[in-house]
Amino acid sequence: MDAFILRNGQLAQEDSPDLTETDLFIESGKLKAIGPQLPAVDGVPEFDVTGRVLLPGLFDVHVHLREPGREDKETIKTGSEAAINGGVTGIVAMPNCTPAIDSGGMVQSVLDIASRDARIPVYTTGCITKGRLGKELANIGGMHARGAVMITDDGDPVGNHQILRRAMEYAREFGLIVASHCEVKELSGVGAMNEGEVSYRLGIPGIPAESEEICISRDIRLAHLTGAHVHIQHVTSGEGMRIIERFKEDGIHVTCEVSPHHLIFNETHIQDYDTHYKMNPPLRRPEDNAILLDGLKRGIFDVIATDHAPHTDFEKQLDFGSAPFGITGLETALPSLYQEFIKPGHFGWDLLVKRYSAEPRRLLGHDPVVFKEGSPVNLTIFHPDKETHFTTSFMQSKSKNTPFLDQHVQGHVEMVVLDDAILLDRLTANAS
Amino acid sequence: MEPRKDLLDIASLNLEEIEFVLKTAGPFKELFRKSIKKVPPLRGKTVLTLFYEPSTRTRSSFEIAAKRVSADVTNFTVGSSSVVKGESVLDTIDTLQAMKCDYIVVRHQAAGVPNMIAKHTKASVVNAGDGFHAHPTQALLDAFTLRETFGDLENKKILIVGDILHSRVARSVGRICEKLGMKIGVLGPGSLIPRHRPAFMRTFSSYDEALDWKPDTIYLLRVQLERQKDQFFPSLNEYHNVYGLTDERFRRIEGEGTWVMHPGPVNRGVELGDAVMNYERTLINQQVENGIAVRMAVLYWLKPQTD
Amino acid sequence: MSDTNQDAASSNTMEVLLRPDDIAHKMRRLALQILERHAKAPLRFIGIHTRGVIIGERVRELLREDLGEIPYGTLDISLYRDDLDNMGAMPSLKGTDIPFSVEGAHIILFDDVLFTGRTIKAAIDALTDYGRPQLIELAVLIDRGNRELPIAPNYVGLTVPTDKHDYIRVRLREHDGEDGIYQTKKPD
Numbered sequence: 001m002d003a004f005i006l007r008n009g010q011l012a013q014e015d016s017p018d019l020t021e022t023d024l025f026i027e028s029g030k031l032k033a034i035g036p037q038l039p040a041v042d043g044v045p046e047f048d049v050t051g052r053v054l055l056p057g058l059f060d061v062h063v064h065l066r067e068p069g070r071e072d073k074e075t076i077k078t079g080s081e082a083a084i085n086g087g088v089t090g091i092v093a094m095p096n097c098t099p100a101i102d103s104g105g106m107v108q109s110v111l112d113i114a115s116r117d118a119r120i121p122v123y124t125t126g127c128i129t130k131g132r133l134g135k136e137l138a139n140i141g142g143m144h145a146r147g148a149v150m151i152t153d154d155g156d157p158v159g160n161h162q163i164l165r166r167a168m169e170y171a172r173e174f175g176l177i178v179a180s181h182c183e184v185k186e187l188s189g190v191g192a193m194n195e196g197e198v199s200y201r202l203g204i205p206g207i208p209a210e211s212e213e214i215c216i217s218r219d220i221r222l223a224h225l226t227g228a229h230v231h232i233q234h235v236t237s238g239e240g241m242r243i244i245e246r247f248k249e250d251g252i253h254v255t256c257e258v259s260p261h262h263l264i265f266n267e268t269h270i271q272d273y274d275t276h277y278k279m280n281p282p283l284r285r286p287e288d289n290a291i292l293l294d295g296l297k298r299g300i301f302d303v304i305a306t307d308h309a310p311h312t313d314f315e316k317q318l319d320f321g322s323a324p325f326g327i328t329g330l331e332t333a334l335p336s337l338y339q340e341f342i343k344p345g346h347f348g349w350d351l352l353v354k355r356y357s358a359e360p361r362r363l364l365g366h367d368p369v370v371f372k373e374g375s376p377v378n379l380t381i382f383h384p385d386k387e388t389h390f391t392t393s394f395m396q397s398k399s400k401n402t403p404f405l406d407q408h409v410q411g412h413v414e415m416v417v418l419d420d421a422i423l424l425d426r427l428t429a430n431a432s
Numbered sequence: 433m434e435p436r437k438d439l440l441d442i443a444s445l446n447l448e449e450i451e452f453v454l455k456t457a458g459p460f461k462e463l464f465r466k467s468i469k470k471v472p473p474l475r476g477k478t479v480l481t482l483f484y485e486p487s488t489r490t491r492s493s494f495e496i497a498a499k500r501v502s503a504d505v506t507n508f509t510v511g512s513s514s515v516v517k518g519e520s521v522l523d524t525i526d527t528l529q530a531m532k533c534d535y536i537v538v539r540h541q542a543a544g545v546p547n548m549i550a551k552h553t554k555a556s557v558v559n560a561g562d563g564f565h566a567h568p569t570q571a572l573l574d575a576f577t578l579r580e581t582f583g584d585l586e587n588k589k590i591l592i593v594g595d596i597l598h599s600r601v602a603r604s605v606g607r608i609c610e611k612l613g614m615k616i617g618v619l620g621p622g623s624l625i626p627r628h629r630p631a632f633m634r635t636f637s638s639y640d641e642a643l644d645w646k647p648d649t650i651y652l653l654r655v656q657l658e659r660q661k662d663q664f665f666p667s668l669n670e671y672h673n674v675y676g677l678t679d680e681r682f683r684r685i686e687g688e689g690t691w692v693m694h695p696g697p698v699n700r701g702v703e704l705g706d707a708v709m710n711y712e713r714t715l716i717n718q719q720v721e722n723g724i725a726v727r728m729a730v731l732y733w734l735k736p737q738t739d
Numbered sequence: 740m741s742d743t744n745q746d747a748a749s750s751n752t753m754e755v756l757l758r759p760d761d762i763a764h765k766m767r768r769l770a771l772q773i774l775e776r777h778a779k780a781p782l783r784f785i786g787i788h789t790r791g792v793i794i795g796e797r798v799r800e801l802l803r804e805d806l807g808e809i810p811y812g813t814l815d816i817s818l819y820r821d822d823l824d825n826m827g828a829m830p831s832l833k834g835t836d837i838p839f840s841v842e843g844a845h846i847i848l849f850d851d852v853l854f855t856g857r858t859i860k861a862a863i864d865a866l867t868d869y870g871r872p873q874l875i876e877l878a879v880l881i882d883r884g885n886r887e888l889p890i891a892p893n894y895v896g897l898t899v900p901t902d903k904h905d906y907i908r909v910r911l912r913e914h915d916g917e918d919g920i921y922q923t924k925k926p927d
Contacts, residue, residue, distance in 0.1 A: 321542045433828045472864070
């Protein structure tokens with residue numbers, strides 16, 4: 001199907017709170033025409049997408065693909081297919097593989113596998129320190145030369161302030177973003193969830209929000225000191241967000257992200273030791289959900305990112321304290337954000353496009369996706385009136401560690417088109 | 433009263449269930465005076481004790497209780513090697529399931545393991561202590577002991593002393609005392625008093641202040657020696673001086689007729705001095721004896737869904 | 740032990756078997772029968788919870804003049820029932836209190852209604868866990884037949900032929916506020 005016309009879709013754009021009704025004429029991976037009531041073309045099939053939202057392909061700057069080393073959890077292939085299944089057409093892999101992505105050669109091999117196995121662009125980050133051990137600087141220049149887009153020891157902070165300072169100064173010269181998992185390990189200790197009434201009741205050691213907040217403050221101050229671009233990953237607490245907000249108000253350059261699960265869930269969801277709700281940094285209090293949502297609406301958060309972190313069933317069936325931290329997110333992000341926030345009117349499609357498609361691409365220095373005549377196609381079609389049933393067979397990720405497992409969520413990704421490839425099509429198959 | 437399959441914690445019990453167990457334990461304790469201390473309600477049933485954390489006392493107490501209600505008892509010893517290998521607890525439960533046991537008494541160092549097992553099996557699961565979470569049979573036996581001692585517990589005062597933060601006993605005993613209408617005070621090193629404790633726990637800044645509150649009973653928690661290693665307090669000696677029931681403090685409570693409880697085993701010279709052990713108002717041995725009666729009552733009360 | 744099903748008892752097919760005076764009469768009859776057989780040997784009474792305890796007490800009172808203070812115990816057979824597995828929640832325990840040695844004793848068990856015989860079987864099991872009595876006899880206010888075990892009473896107040904689906908309700912002053920025995924026929 002080299003050419004086709006989509007009729008009566010609702011186009012979502014980052015700069016317009018309203019959806020615009022439009023037809024799209026797609027030919028050879030390009031937008032041949034856009035506008036209402038396009039004329040029919042002989043021999044070109046047409047599909048009615050009335051009621052569907054036409055989105056620019058989403059982009060996730062924080063995913064764990066587990067390859068190399070833990071291919072039982074995820075591979076670059078399955079992780080990228082999971083992204084497509086969720087309407088995401090570009091992803092940034094974290095470097096906490098086994099071995100860690102801490103050299104130019106490792107970066108190259110990840111990108112080689114990606115070019116062979118992935119149908120969407122897969123970018124990779126590299127480590128700040130060798131083996132993510134926080135002791136010696138990784139081969140930052142070499143990784144940059146091979147195409148690493150950020151450096152991060154994600155999963156762990158760099159504990160030593162001096163080493164982090166040096167890394168920031170060093171990375172600054174390459175224009176590399178230093179992405180920061182903020183945590184004071186000594187304060188987290190053996191903690192497995194937010195420290196609070198729920199952790200006391202369950203008898204699970206807690207991680208105080210201060211563990212994250214102190215580190216956020218440190219990392220931004222060091223970035224300011226060094227002139228580096230620090231990107232604060234997965235902010236969870238209201239106070240953590242306010243710290244970033246205050247620095248931003250002071251004109252200090254810092255970017256940050258928030259994850260769907262920290263917006264939607266909180267510590268009370270853990271209930272009876274459900275390890276699907278165990279992640280690091282942990283789910284905080286219900287009031288933090290509201291503060292983070294407010295921050296997202298006010299533009300404190302530059303991007304939404306899932307921190308897609310696959311783990312095997314076996315590991316997640318361990319007791320709450322022993323099970324690994326992490327929740328998958330690529331496939332559930334769009335429907336869950338729609339169901340929880342867009343449908344009830346907390347924010348509009350423009351915010352989603354801005355924070356989960358346009359800004360993530362800008363963060364990496366890319367142009368956001370545009371819909372105009374002649375531009376390459378990068379399109380996700382979302383049906384808001386259909387549900388998605390997140391069964392194990394529906395999900396493409398190798399791992400199913402999500403509380404949405406076997407749940408019905410409002411909204412359904414029907415089609416994903418990238419350039420001249422139709423990556424996912426649950427639309428025309430049903431139409432014919 | 434709805435039948436209940438598992439006993440996992442105190443918080444999820446309603447008052448009717450707590451009263452049922454406490455009332456049922458009485459007749460069971462009466463049996464201890466008979467020459468045949470055994471009754472038949474669990475005849476043909478199998479009780480399995482699954483202890484991932486060693487505890488001879490609790491395990492023996494359950495074993496005797498199970499035998500006195502005529503159940504067959506098997507002790508399943510969990511090799512520490514399989515734990516280290518990360519063999520899933522649920523794998524072990526599948527094995528036990530195949531052995532057709534009706535009750536699983538489990539102790540585990542990690543909170544929530546009994547909950548996990550309970551969801552996975554038709555057998556009744558009795559939590560014999562899980563991490564920092566809960567120790568419901570300890571709380572029930574303590575409540576039974578308090579009832580024996582005081583009768584009505586409404587507005588009676590209990591002072592729990594020690595490591596409130598890490599203690600499953602403090603969580604469960606505190607909760608049951610609250611449900612039975614008691615007033616609960618807690619005392620311990622600041623680093624071991626949880627920041628997010630329930631509102632019913634009132635705190636004191638010193639032993640003197642706590643004793644001025646005139647508790648009816650003092651409940652001493654066992655000090656885990658590794659807490660000192662982790663720097664929750666500077667030394668055992670200092671713990672004894674500041675938070676121990678020293679002989680000097682003992683003389684004060686002796687004069688006031690305060691009762692003393694301890695879940696055992698006791699660290700002499702840490703939680704309490706020697707004088708307390710011979711005190712006539714020490715309930716420590718009653719707690720042990722009542723433990724068997726209460727555990728019989730618990731086994732009698734729970735309803736496995738096995739065929 | 741009698742059932743306490745309120746709905747069945749209040750349905751309109753209910754008929755009165757014994758009124759208060761009749762009950763008093765039957766109690767005296769039980770006492771006389773016992774006296775005839777046990778004028779000499781020392782006796783011990785044991786009532787089965789709940790209403791057997793009351794009946795035993797009343798008979799004991801009637802015999803006080805002739806036999807003096809008969810040692811009295813109460814028996815809770817809940818733990819010895821053979822149908823615990825089929826019950827929703829477990830029965831609450833009333834406790835057993837036997838303030839004398841049963842070893843070598845002559846014991847009369849008291850219950851309100853003798854039906855399948857399973858309660859008495861459980862009572863004998865429970866009692867023999869306390870020791871080996873020389874003799875156990877059984878006194879019941881009502882024998883309604885339909886035995887499922889080879890058990891027969893030694894003393895009976897009233898024998899009533901019933902269908903096994905009929906319902907006999909015993910109410911005694913000390914526990915229920917009135918004396919009265921009622922029969923509800925199985926609906927046809």
